Amino acid sequence: MSSVLFDVPGPKARARNRVLSVITVLVVLAIIAFILLRFAESGQFTAAKWRIFGFPLVQRTIISSIGATLGAFAAAAVGSLLFGILLAFGRLSDRAWISRPCYGITELLRAIPVLIMMMILYYGLPPLGMHGITPFTAVVVGLIAYNGSVLAEVFRAGIEALPSGQKEAGAAIGLSKGQVQRLILLPQAVRSMLPVIIAQLVVILKDTALGFIITYNEILFQANYFGSQAQYGSPVLPALMVAGVTYIVLCLLLSGFAKWLEWRLRRGPKAVKIAPRVMADA
Amino acid sequence: MDTLLNNLDLFTTGFKNTGILFVLSAIFALILGTVVAAMRVSPVPAMRAAGTVYVNTVRNMPLTVILAFFALGYPKLNLVPINFLTAAVVGLSLYTATYVAEAIRSGINTVPVGQAEAARAIGLPFLQSLTLVILPQAFRSVIPPLFSVFIALLKNTTVAAGFSVLEAGAIRANLSERGEPALVGLLWVALIFVILVIGVLSTLQRYFENKWRVAR
Numbered sequence: 001m002s003s004v005l006f007d008v009p010g011p012k013a014r015a016r017n018r019v020l021s022v023i024t025v026l027v028v029l030a031i032i033a034f035i036l037l038r039f040a041e042s043g044q045f046t047a048a049k050w051r052i053f054g055f056p057l058v059q060r061t062i063i064s065s066i067g068a069t070l071g072a073f074a075a076a077a078v079g080s081l082l083f084g085i086l087l088a089f090g091r092l093s094d095r096a097w098i099s100r101p102c103y104g105i106t107e108l109l110r111a112i113p114v115l116i117m118m119m120i121l122y123y124g125l126p127p128l129g130m131h132g133i134t135p136f137t138a139v140v141v142g143l144i145a146y147n148g149s150v151l152a153e154v155f156r157a158g159i160e161a162l163p164s165g166q167k168e169a170g171a172a173i174g175l176s177k178g179q180v181q182r183l184i185l186l187p188q189a190v191r192s193m194l195p196v197i198i199a200q201l202v203v204i205l206k207d208t209a210l211g212f213i214i215t216y217n218e219i220l221f222q223a224n225y226f227g228s229q230a231q232y233g234s235p236v237l238p239a240l241m242v243a244g245v246t247y248i249v250l251c252l253l254l255s256g257f258a259k260w261l262e263w264r265l266r267r268g269p270k271a272v273k274i275a276p277r278v279m280a281d282a
Numbered sequence: 283m284d285t286l287l288n289n290l291d292l293f294t295t296g297f298k299n300t301g302i303l304f305v306l307s308a309i310f311a312l313i314l315g316t317v318v319a320a321m322r323v324s325p326v327p328a329m330r331a332a333g334t335v336y337v338n339t340v341r342n343m344p345l346t347v348i349l350a351f352f353a354l355g356y357p358k359l360n361l362v363p364i365n366f367l368t369a370a371v372v373g374l375s376l377y378t379a380t381y382v383a384e385a386i387r388s389g390i391n392t393v394p395v396g397q398a399e400a401a402r403a404i405g406l407p408f409l410q411s412l413t414l415v416i417l418p419q420a421f422r423s424v425i426p427p428l429f430s431v432f433i434a435l436l437k438n439t440t441v442a443a444g445f446s447v448l449e450a451g452a453i454r455a456n457l458s459e460r461g462e463p464a465l466v467g468l469l470w471v472a473l474i475f476v477i478l479v480i481g482v483l484s485t486l487q488r489y490f491e492n493k494w495r496v497a498r
Contacts, residue, residue: 004398005390005416006325006408013325021328028332038359111479112472113437115444115451120472123454124465202342209344213444220346227354237355244347251342 044237052232053242065222066246072136072208072218076143077201083144084151089181091156102152109149115210118142122214135216139208147204154196158189191265198258202251209247219243285457285466292456297474299449303370303439308432310375315382316417322387325408337380345441349373353445370442374435381431389424390416422494429487433479450475 009017039045052058090102109117122138162185170180190197212220220243226232227239286293321333340348352369364372393416401411421428443451450471457467 004395005323005411007402009325017326020326024326024328024332028328038361042359044358107480108476111433111437111476113440113451113475115440116468116472116475119451119454120465120468123458124468127463128465206342206344209346210441212346212350213441220344220350224350224354234358236358237351240347240351240355244343244351247344247347248339248342255342 039237043233044235046233048233049235049238052226052229052235053238058226061222062219062242062246065217065219066250068136068216069205069208069218069250072139072143072211072216073205075140076147076204076208079140079144080147080151080200080204081197083148084155085186087149087152088155088159091152092159092181094177106149106152109145110153112146114142114146114207115213117145118210118214135211135214138214139211139216139218142210143204143207147200147207151197151200154193154200155186155189158193159185161192162188194258194262194265198255198261201258202254205251205254206247219246285462286470289453289457289460289462289467292453292460293470293474295448296450296453296456296471299367299447300436300439302367303374303442303447303449304432304436306371307374307378307435307439310371311378311382311431311435314375314379316386318379318383319386319390320412320417322383323390323412333383337383340377340380341384345373345377345438346444348377349441349445366442366446370439370445370447374438374442378431378435378438381434382428385424385427385431386417386420388427389420392423393419425487425491425494429483429490433483436478436483437475 007013043049053062087102087106091099091106093099093102118138121133121141122135125133159181166184166188167180170184171177175183208216208218209220211218212224215221223239223243224236227236228234318333318336321329322337324330349370352364352373353366356369357363397415397419398411401415406414439449440451442449443455448456453471454464454468458464
């Protein structure tokens with residue numbers, strides 16, 4: 001589409017584009033060089049600052065913290081998908097006493113910040129006598145509550161965008177309403193909404209980092225801990241670089257898996273062509 | 283009710299700072315996001331590449347890590363010292379700008395091809411056809427996704443509580459020091475967010491959607 005926005009460049013435009021390209025490259029290089037220079041001048045690349053990451057114990061701790069992040073992500077992702085399907089079916093129900101509360105819950109959970117939700121679970125409930133709430137449960141339940149309600153809207157939009165013939169055909173061969181939803185509509189809705197669902201899963205993966213604030217032992221929490229070790233020169237920036245790169249790699253792996261899955265599904269029986277415009281929520 | 287009324291100073295300061303974070307970050311993110319979206323559809327390959335790399339890097343990093351970088355890492359670079367509020371605004375703007383850029387880019391794609399072709403046919407160069415013809419229409423069609431981005435931004439401001447900014451998310455820690463029950467305080471914060479999101483921002487969204495509907 002972007003090529004519609006401008007003509008095929010002629011000799012003059014090509015020359016101008018080349019100049020602009022060179023300027024862009026120079027500006028980007030200048031920014032990167034400035035950052036690297038500041039890092040180097042403040043001694044972020046010295047061996048002393050990175051020494052702490054050479055210890056096997058530290059490396060093992062980092063790997064186990066990646067495991068903690070992935071564990072919270074896996075639990076929250078599965079929970080959010082199930083909760084989302086449940087809420088979506090509830091909202092699509094013909095009975096007002098089911099669909100109204102489901103609508104209310106979806107709207108309410110979407111409006112409360114995830115962090116506040118986690119704090120309510122972690123700090124708010126124990127004084128009331130609710131014991132056994134670990135940072136892990138608070139992170140997972142908080143993420144399920146929010147992302148489940150976002151995914152519910154995604155599923156609902158996907159189901160409502162399907163041609164009504166699908167539902168009618170299902171009813172015509174004698175399936176019950178629940179069977180039509182489960183066997184006919186949901187699989188097609190999931191397939192057409194897959195990009196949005198995956199984008200929301202990436203959001204879940206990123207939001208596990210909120211566990212840092214309620215003391216869940218994940219990547220960022222460990223990075224911050226190592227960064228504050230004064231006897232190793234407080235390597236805050238090296239630790240944050242390790243954490244940042246780890247998150248980017250994890251998210252790219254997840255997106256890559258999503259692309260592969262989409263490609264696999266597209267080869268299958270004819271895929272649904274309708275994709276309603278719904279975007280993932282940050 | 284007592285928890286709210288007895289600590290009204292705390293709640294007003296907290297939500298005032300949340301408001302400051304939200305408004306400043308929204309403005310900067312909107313400007314930066316529009317520029318990045320324009321870069322990503324521009325005829326210059328280097329600009330497209332720079333925009334793509336920026337969006338893909340920042341979007342794949344948790345906001346918490348970005349805020350940690352500006353709040354905890356930046357002071358180590360011995361540059362101009364900034365306070366935690368500024369650090370949070372910078373982090374939130376850079377993060378939200380990527381979402382704004384993607385929303386606007388998808389909006390540019392919804393503008394009918396004929397519009398861009400007509401702009402080219404009357405001889406407008408890229409920048410003029412973008413700013414005079416395409417973007418004004420794209421902005422109208424991206425009001426819903428743009429508002430979801432801003433609603434997400436409002437909720438994301440709470441993350442700054444983890445980095446020494448006294449905003450809505452930090453009210454609980456301060457309440458605990460005064461010996462108030464954590465749950466009641468947190469429920470008030472949640473309620474105020476629900477009112478802000480559903481009552482204020484969603485209403486604004488509906489208003490702008492109706493006001494700026496594209497007549498076709």
